[in-house]
Amino acid sequence: MKAELEKRIVKGPDGIEFEVDPLQDYYCQEAPTVMPAAYSKIVEGFFNWARAESLWILGFGTGCGAIEMRPLMTPRFDAYRYGVQWRPTPRQANLFIISGYLSVKTLKRAIRSYEQMQNPKYVIGLGSCTINGGMYWDSYNTLKRLDYYLPVDLYIAGCMPRPEALLQGFEDLKEIIRAGKGEGANQYAQYFDWYKMNQKQVIHDWDMPDYNW
Amino acid sequence: MAYQPDRSQYPARRPDGLSRHPASRDTSTALCVGSLDIDLASGKYLKLWQGPNHPGITGNMSLELTVCGDEVVEGKTHVGYLHRGFEKLMERRTFIQCFPIVCRICVPEPDFNEYCYAAAVEELAGIQSPERADWIRTLILEMGRINSYLMYLGGQAGAFGLGVIGQWTTYVRDLMLDRFEELSGARIYHMFILPGGVRDGLPDGFEQRMEETLVEIERVMSDVLDVMFRNAVFKKRAVGLGYIDPALIEPYGVTGPPARAAGVAKDVRKDQPYLVYPQLDFEPVTGADSDVYTRADVRRRDLLMSIDLVRQILARMPKEGPLMAKIPNVLHWKIPRGETYIRGECSRGEYGYYLVTDGSGYPRRVNVRGPSYTHAMALMERLIVNCNIADVAGLLVSLHTYPPEIER
Amino acid sequence: MRELYAKLNRLFPLGELTERRSNLAFITLTAEYLRPVLLHLRDREGFSHLVLLTAVDWLEEGQFQLSYLLSDRANGRDIGLRLMLPRDGASMESIHDLWPTAATYQRELREMFGIDFPGSPRINEEFILEGWTDIPPYRRDFDTLKFAQENFVARPGRETWDPARHMKDQLYPDGA
Numbered sequence: 137m138k139a140e141l142e143k144r145i146v147k148g149p150d151g152i153e154f155e156v157d158p159l160q161d162y163y164c165q166e167a168p169t170v171m172p173a174a175y176s177k178i179v180e181g182f183f184n185w186a187r188a189e190s191l192w193i194l195g196f197g198t199g200c201g202a203i204e205m206r207p208l209m210t211p212r213f214d215a216y217r218y219g220v221q222w223r224p225t226p227r228q229a230n231l232f233i234i235s236g237y238l239s240v241k242t243l244k245r246a247i248r249s250y251e252q253m254q255n256p257k258y259v260i261g262l263g264s265c266t267i268n269g270g271m272y273w274d275s276y277n278t279l280k281r282l283d284y285y286l287p288v289d290l291y292i293a294g295c296m297p298r299p300e301a302l303l304q305g306f307e308d309l310k311e312i313i314r315a316g317k318g319e320g321a322n323q324y325a326q327y328f329d330w331y332k333m334n335q336k337q338v339i340h341d342w343d344m345p346d347y348n349w
Numbered sequence: 350m351a352y353q354p355d356r357s358q359y360p361a362r363r364p365d366g367l368s369r370h371p372a373s374r375d376t377s378t379a380l381c382v383g384s385l386d387i388d389l390a391s392g393k394y395l396k397l398w399q400g401p402n403h404p405g406i407t408g409n410m411s412l413e414l415t416v417c418g419d420e421v422v423e424g425k426t427h428v429g430y431l432h433r434g435f436e437k438l439m440e441r442r443t444f445i446q447c448f449p450i451v452c453r454i455c456v457p458e459p460d461f462n463e464y465c466y467a468a469a470v471e472e473l474a475g476i477q478s479p480e481r482a483d484w485i486r487t488l489i490l491e492m493g494r495i496n497s498y499l500m501y502l503g504g505q506a507g508a509f510g511l512g513v514i515g516q517w518t519t520y521v522r523d524l525m526l527d528r529f530e531e532l533s534g535a536r537i538y539h540m541f542i543l544p545g546g547v548r549d550g551l552p553d554g555f556e557q558r559m560e561e562t563l564v565e566i567e568r569v570m571s572d573v574l575d576v577m578f579r580n581a582v583f584k585k586r587a588v589g590l591g592y593i594d595p596a597l598i599e600p601y602g603v604t605g606p607p608a609r610a611a612g613v614a615k616d617v618r619k620d621q622p623y624l625v626y627p628q629l630d631f632e633p634v635t636g637a638d639s640d641v642y643t644r645a646d647v648r649r650r651d652l653l654m655s656i657d658l659v660r661q662i663l664a665r666m667p668k669e670g671p672l673m674a675k676i677p678n679v680l681h682w683k684i685p686r687g688e689t690y691i692r693g694e695c696s697r698g699e700y701g702y703y704l705v706t707d708g709s710g711y712p713r714r715v716n717v718r719g720p721s722y723t724h725a726m727a728l729m730e731r732l733i734v735n736c737n738i739a740d741v742a743g744l745l746v747s748l749h750t751y752p753p754e755i756e757r
Numbered sequence: 758m759r760e761l762y763a764k765l766n767r768l769f770p771l772g773e774l775t776e777r778r779s780n781l782a783f784i785t786l787t788a789e790y791l792r793p794v795l796l797h798l799r800d801r802e803g804f805s806h807l808v809l810l811t812a813v814d815w816l817e818e819g820q821f822q823l824s825y826l827l828s829d830r831a832n833g834r835d836i837g838l839r840l841m842l843p844r845d846g847a848s849m850e851s852i853h854d855l856w857p858t859a860a861t862y863q864r865e866l867r868e869m870f871g872i873d874f875p876g877s878p879r880i881n882e883e884f885i886l887e888g889w890t891d892i893p894p895y896r897r898d899f900d901t902l903k904f905a906q907e908n909f910v911a912r913p914g915r916e917t918w919d920p921a922r923h924m925k926d927q928l929y930p931d932g933a
Contacts, residue, residue: 194402195404198409199409199431200453200456200753202409202456203457204536204537206503206519207522210516211516212520226402239429239430240887240888241886241887242401242409242430242431267912268911268912268914268915269905269912269915272433273905273915274441274901274902274905275433275434275437275901276437276901276904277433277894278433280911281910281912296537296538337908338909340888342888429883429885429886432886434894437894441901441902472778600857601856601857602858604806621780687775687777688777688813688824688837689778689781690808690826692808701809703809716811716824718809722861723858723861726861727861728858731857756885
């Protein structure tokens with residue numbers, strides 16, 4: 137564990153000493169809970185329509201697929217016309233595109249970013265390497281199967297997928313959300329222990345709290 | 350046209366004492382910066398992480414900044430978020446199997462990996478690629494350089510808040526990707542240069558469509574010159590930022606545009622010409638002031654030079670001839686024991702492959718020397734001292750770093 | 758390059774010379790002469806640019822080869838210095854005071870090969886890997902496929918063939 141994460145006594149500017157335990161004090165310790173659907177089917181349908189029409193993507197390029205994000209944002213492909221836009225912070229985003237292979241070191245950051253996103257949230261796995269390892273099937277540092285570590289709503293195959301494939305992927309994700317099947321966040325909450333077990337299996341120096349939104 | 354900054358108004362080197370914190374190190378003379386004792390508990394300093402999830406960072410890497418007020422007193426680069434272990438993976442692939450994975454080492458300019466790897470294998474195996482293939486390789490490398498610079502210009506302007514430049518340059522980059530697509534069938538990873546030659550010749554009418562693309566790029570570049578390089582905001586923030594002393598060029602292994610912007614005409618295309626560069630007519634672009642502005646300007650002029658080179662190549666390349674040398678049966682391709690180093694000038698600096706073979710059908714060791722390796726680590730950690738937090742993104746982009754080639 | 762080798766050989770005892778191209782040669786030498794040769798090449802011969810520093814694992818011979826590649830831009834020539842280290846407890850003198858950028862290479866070698874460079878800045882900090890507990894991954898005796906199969910969950914359905922055998926069966930059934 138890193139020194140800055142250990143329990144320590146800190147002297148404040150006013151001279152009073154107090155104890156700080158970063159893992160306890162800075163993060164939420166409670167596991168996420170399953171969010172039930174709205175009381176009425178019509179209201180839930182309306183919510184799902186609204187969710188589908190504003191996909192805000194977390195601008196975290198975890199792998200080489202991030203290079204096709206730039207053309208998507210610009211006039212030729214212009215994903216903004218579909219209500220898709222990129223946000224710099226997880227708090228404002230509801231769609232996490234895992235853009236390619238996830239190395240173990242990035243997985244740690246990706247978990248943190250995912251948990252910091254607000255419900256409802258969705259994950260797209262982009263590229264062959266999120267599906268079964270792709271090119272890096274025998275690499276010692278990349279994950280072979282993303283859905284064991286984060287709940288994936290949709291995969292886009294290819295190495296790397298073209299921007300048109302991504303646009304089609306957004307449309308398909310909208311269909312899924314409108315049909316009320318975009319339940320990744322609830323799945324994560326329901327099988328939280330299983331996800332944590334898998335994550336801890338590959339991240340050997342686990343120095344995060346279990347849930348850190 | 351060379352830009353002449355008004356140096357009285359924007360001194361190339363920030364005047365001493367203006368923004369230097371007493372605790373920050375005087376880095377003007379020392380070659381190697383030691384570690385500074387920073388007492389975080391004193392409350393004077395704050396640890397600030399920039400990245401990996403941050404808009405002001407190039408790709409998936411992070412900077413650990415120790416700040417005092419809004420000034421950085423120490424910066425450390427953290428990489429490894431994109432590590433796939435290429436050098437290990439290539440040791441268990443045959444020589445021809447390595448060819449589709451090498452391009453994935455550097456995403457924005459993958460062709461240099463293909464060229465350097467192919468040339469290294471050819472040299473150790475004693476294969477000479479045909480002349481027409483060399484011309485096509487040079488064409489692809491120059492096209493890739495244009496792509497990479499266009500991406501850089503958008504990023505550099507974006508780091509200082511000029512979002513529109515990125516929209517324009519990505520638009521013309523897409524046109525260039527179309528040319529790549531009709532040539533190789535892929536937008537990003539072309540896998541076109543393979544050991545022994547290239548996969549195919551140019552399609553019909555390629556020269557005509559390429560000329561249209563080049564004209565469009567030139568038109569956009571003249572707009573970029575007006576909107577970005579003559580913009581008061583960009584000048585105020587970029588001139589004088591990130592000064593690299595020419596004395597640091599050799600100790601820190603600086604190559605490419607950062608070295609040329611400091612007045613050192615380091616260009617592998619001229620120093621150790623490869624492919625058909627000896628037959629082409631060009632001069633390395635250099636600058637004088639060695640700040641972020643000059644580096645951007647050097648890259649802009651280098652881009653225009655690449656456009657000129659593409660025209661020269663298309664006009665002078667042979668239209669007929671073989672594209673592939675005869676290579677042995679790739680299943681049983683064994684290369685005798687030996688080692689070599691092949692370098693090329695990519696858009697960021699010197700790119701090289703160090704290949705060791707041991708007489709078996711697999712490479713013994715492949716080492717990739719990416720220019721970002723020295724720029725983003727040792728040099729960046731030195732330049733970042735005394736930098737304002739808001740300028741860190743612009744400084745990092747000006748070194749044109751791509752993390753995948755640091756950690757492979 | 759032969760004149761340079763002869764000139765160097767008068768000053769320092771050197772090993773064999775391998776000429777790869779007219780402007781690239783590799784010279785073998787022993788660890789105690791590395792620093793004087795590097796200094797001589799840097800200050801007297803114009804090889805001022807450290808291109809790369811890397812290692813090769815010769816597992817069968819029980820040795821690591823360290824390769825220092827220097828470049829002389831003015832004359833357009835490169836020289837590689839080869840240095841053999843015993844694999845057990847490999848340790849080498851740091852050259853970060855000659856080229857500050859060497860510290861990064863040494864950090865990588867420390868992590869990926871387990872070669873120690875005492876005195877190099879931040880040598881024991883994690884560089885690329887995080888929480889790595891196995892043997893250093895670039896060593897030849899580290900099996901990346903086995904590690905991947907043991908640590909990561911694979912998706913069923915992926916068929917993997919030995920490419921040579923597969924291509925032979927599919928393309929050259931007569932055994933070319």
